[in-house]
Amino acid sequence: MSTNSESPEGARWLLLIHQLPAKPAYARVKIWRRLKGLGAVTVKNSVYALPANGETQEDFAWLIKEIAELGGEAFVCEAQLVDGLGDGEVQALFDAARDEDYAEIAAAARELAGTDATRAQRATQVARLRKQLDEIVAIDFFGADGREPAKGLVSGLEADLHEEGDAMTTTETNAASDPLKNRVWVTRLGVQVDRIASAWLIRRFIDEAARFKFVPGTGYVARPGELRFDMFEGEFTHRGDRCTFEVLLADAKLDDPALAAIGEIIHDIDLKDGKYGREEVAGVRTLIVGIASAANDDTQRLARGAVLLDDLYSSFQGRQGSKK
Numbered sequence: 001m002s003t004n005s006e007s008p009e010g011a012r013w014l015l016l017i018h019q020l021p022a023k024p025a026y027a028r029v030k031i032w033r034r035l036k037g038l039g040a041v042t043v044k045n046s047v048y049a050l051p052a053n054g055e056t057q058e059d060f061a062w063l064i065k066e067i068a069e070l071g072g073e074a075f076v077c078e079a080q081l082v083d084g085l086g087d088g089e090v091q092a093l094f095d096a097a098r099d100e101d102y103a104e105i106a107a108a109a110r111e112l113a114g115t116d117a118t119r120a121q122r123a124t125q126v127a128r129l130r131k132q133l134d135e136i137v138a139i140d141f142f143g144a145d146g147r148e149p150a151k152g153l154v155s156g157l158e159a160d161l162h163e164e165g166d167a168m169t170t171t172e173t174n175a176a177s178d179p180l181k182n183r184v185w186v187t188r189l190g191v192q193v194d195r196i197a198s199a200w201l202i203r204r205f206i207d208e209a210a211r212f213k214f215v216p217g218t219g220y221v222a223r224p225g226e227l228r229f230d231m232f233e234g235e236f237t238h239r240g241d242r243c244t245f246e247v248l249l250a251d252a253k254l255d256d257p258a259l260a261a262i263g264e265i266i267h268d269i270d271l272k273d274g275k276y277g278r279e280e281v282a283g284v285r286t287l288i289v290g291i292a293s294a295a296n297d298d299t300q301r302l303a304r305g306a307v308l309l310d311d312l313y314s315s316f317q318g319r320q321g322s323k324k
Contacts, residue, residue, distance in 0.1 A: 243263075
């Protein structure tokens with residue numbers, strides 16, 4: 001039986017009430033996408049709900065700022081439902097929304113299983129499905145029924161890929177083409193700032209088909225096809241005064257000003273030496289600490305961290321574009 005069968009009696013909710021101007025037209029779409037990304041559900045026209053906790057309160061606080069920048073108005077209140085709409089009904093709204101998301105993942109997984117695409121093509125698509133699934137799990141607050149079937153289908157695709165080729169053949173193929181592609185990337189359990197950012201960099205810019213594995217900090221021996229990062233004796237870890245993110249940037253030859261800026265922020269947070277004096281450090285540190293505090297599961301931490309870093313990267317790209 002699913003864990004979401006019981007209503008969260010006496011639950012407290014955060015309600016975002018907002019109003020946006022008619023123009024620009026894209027504002028409504030932008031805010032709707034942000035709300036969807038946070039996992040919020042509509043309880044009334046222009047009233048959106050999230051379970052009340054420190055992380056969701058911070059999510060809504062940032063969204064209020066965005067709404068104000070778009071010329072709108074918004075406020076958040078914490079509520080306990082007394083009459084009319086019940087806690088169980090609100091939870092059902094969350095479960096229904098996530099079940100729709102899981103159904104899309106499951107349909108895509110079934111379709112992919114029946115294709116005759118090459119192994120490399122399937123690996124890329126499976127990695128994309130895994131990323132999408134991890135992002136949905138991160139906002140599945142009550143454990144919707146569709147979660148386990150979707151996870152099973154994606155895990156099955158990953159297992160099929162793994163069984164297709166033998167580890168030594170995979171290693172030789174990688175070495176002949178690109179030694180950083182289609183790898184299992186291994187790091188320590190309990191990911192924090194540098195590991196969260198490095199994993200995002202790997203999957204977004206280095207190895208789109210990357211799979212991540214979390215192990216104890218010492219005593220782990222890498223298997224064929226695995227690369228270790230931000231851990232003792234890892235192939236990619238701190239070197240001199242550079243954090244792992246900076247080492248990956250250099251080794252992968254990623255010459256991107258936006259990534260370099262993020263690298264400076266991660267350096268200052270991780271090494272605490274104030275080398276770059278980035279003004280964004282305090283805010284980014286608070287957000288990542290919040291992510292780590294809210295999720296014990298490393299996969300969920302990576303998924304939520306990826307959303308933050310995607311937005312940060314877009315922001316820096318926008319700044320670069322405005323200078324041209």
